[in-house]
Amino acid sequence: MMYDWLYNATGSEVIAAIIQSLMPLFLFLLPFALFAVLLERKVSGHMQDRLGPMRVGYHGLLQTIADIIKLIQKEDIIAASNDKKFFNLSPLIVFIGSYAAFAAIPFSGAFLGSNIDLGIIYIVAVTGIVVAGILMGGWASNNKYSLLGAMRSAAQIISYEIPTLLVVVTVIMITGTMNLYTMSEWQTEHFWNWLILGGPVFGIQKILLIPLMIVSFLIIFLSTLAEVNRTPFDIPEAESELVSGYHTEYSGMKFAIFFLAEYANMFAISVIVSALFLGGFQSPIGYVGNLFGLPWLIPFEQFFWFAFKGIFFVFVQMWLRWTLPRFRVDQLMAFCWKYLIPFSFVILLIVGLITVL
Amino acid sequence: MTTYDLIFYLFAAVTLISAFFVVTNRNIVHAAFYLLFTLFGIAGIYVMLGSDFVAIVQLIVYVGGILILLLFGVMLTNKITNVDIKTGTIHALPASIVMGLFAGALGAAVFNTNWKVVELTSAEASTTGLGVMLVNEYALIFELLGILLLIALIGAASMARR
Structure with a gap:
């Protein structure tokens, strides 16, 4: 494990823990956000028969870096009637909430922030901090569009947390663990051992579980999509009604931090869904490392699959964003309370019966 | 002073300072936001005591649920309907007498209790034990609490429909 290696290298628990907790941010999340912003613009461009950014670097590869340099130079505007203290605190709290989730996400067999037993429940818990941060930003902006966007965002996140949690409870009942690392280990070796295909236990249970798990997967994918406020669930920042929702008033690096938190959230939900x-x-x-007897290669391969699945679902989210129109508020709530929640409750009960019998 | 102590005092300071601001702040929305840090600090102290499940439930229920509800309530009444919420001090003398008595009782309890001192061990996951206890020894209480919550939910829904 990475922590033991760092501990031996530095000789101090505190320094090792600090380095380990910063590693996902600097080695993975920041490069990923740079890449994902470019990917979003390229995907949207090609879907609308445009080319997207083309000028900076080969096919616009350095566009995001140029944008970041521009954002750093921007003046940090704080309007006179903003609530200064909470206005400055809000991007930080939103980012802390979304980054804290990465502590329990296993990046590969060798890198896992904290192997706590409550993994997935911990992730659900720290997401609550994001809601408080969004409300804080919307209120402190002292702007009616920001406040409306923040209210919508909070209401939406709270509503869609219910189907997410119900599916998570279903998964916990089948796997018997809340630890994402153990869950991933449980679905090891081949793709027919994945939970969406009934899990590794062969027999009648697997056949019964396959249709239920496919529906559960769709439910959790849609409800987590709503939790990160992406299209078709992006009414909190509906450009045509609310300018850009709770971060309308933010400029420069504070806006960039909100943006980073959004991309971090998108990736986090993708890897959580893929871990479940x-x-x-x-x-x-199977692993190339096992085939050629090179055990040191396996963690790198695992990291490749982790990033591949995560980025694939991020791509699906972008794909949906540039394909589907936005929900209306009443449709949004009806979809959650009249379709997702009853379906996930029924699946929860059936899976309970299956696991007992 | 070990790292453990240092982190404990950090969380304790966060809890106490933000709690002080919650009580003294005149702006009720600010007070609600400071409550976020108080609840977070308490969750941190639960983790330091090795009760991971309680800490996470603290975050889910208080930060994710009650605090957000509180913020909604405060924001909707404060900003949209233009109702002034009174945040001044009233009945200062009786309140300080009662609070002084209460603080005295708490202080007496803290200083007179014969605290059990346990060696610091690395915390173990408490979820499995908690689950087994809930469905075996405390099954009846657990079910009754479930029914109570269900009644509260139905009551809230029927009141909201009116």
Whole structure:
């Protein structure tokens, strides 16, 4: 494990813990956000028969870096009637909430922030901090569009947390663990061991579980999509009604931090869904390292599969964003309370019966 | 002073300072936001005591649920309907007498209790034990609490429909 290696290298628990907790941010999340912003613009461009950014670097590869340099130079505007203290605190709290989730996400067999037993429940808990941060930002902006956006965002996140949690409870009942690392280990080796295909236990239970798990996967994917406020659930920042929702008043690096938190959230939900249903960091077809007897290669391969599944679902989210129109507020609530929640309750009961019998 | 102590005092300071601001702040929305840090600090102290499940439930219920509800309530009444919420001090003398008595009782309890001192061990996951106890020894209480919550939910829904 990474922590032991760092502990031996530095000789101090505190320094090792600090380095380990900063590693996902600097080695993964920041490069990922740079890449994802470019990907979003390229995907949207090609879907609308445009080319997207083309000028900076080869096919616009350095566009995001140029944008970041521009954002750093921007003046940090704080309007006179903003609530200064909370206005400055809000991006920080939103980012802390979304980054804290990465502590329990296994990046590969060798890198896991904290192997706590409550993994997935911990992630659900720290997401609550994001809601408080969003409300804080919307209120402190002292702008009616910001406040409306923040209210909508909070109401939406709270409503869609229910189907998410119900599906998570279903998964916990089948796997018997809340630890994302153990869950990924449980679905190891081949893709037919993935939970979406009934899990590794063969028999009648697997056949019964397959249709239920496919529906559960769709439910949790849609409800987590709503939790990160992406299209078709992006009414909190509906450009045509609310300018851009709770971060309308933010400029420069504070806006960039909100943006980073959004991309971090998108990636976090992708890897959580893949850890629950698609084997997490486990390879679907076995490891090259096992084939050639190179055990040191396996963690790197696991990291590749982790990033591949995560980025694939981020791509699906972008795909949906540039394909589907936005929900209306009443449709949004009806979809959650009249379709997702009853379906997930029924699945929870059936899976309970299956696991007892 | 070990790292453990240092982190404990950090969380304790966060809890106490933000709690002080919650009580003294005149702006009720600010007070609600400071409550976020108080609840977070308490969750941190639960983790330091090795009760991971309680800490996470603290975050889910208080930060994710009650605090957000509180913020909604405060914001909707304060900003949209233009109702002034009174945040001044009233009945200062009786309140300080009662609070002084209460603080005295708490202080007496803290200083007179024969605290059990346990060696610091690395915390173990408490979820499995908690679950087994809930469905075996405390099954009846657990079910009754469930029914109570269900009644509260139905009551809230029927009141909201009116």
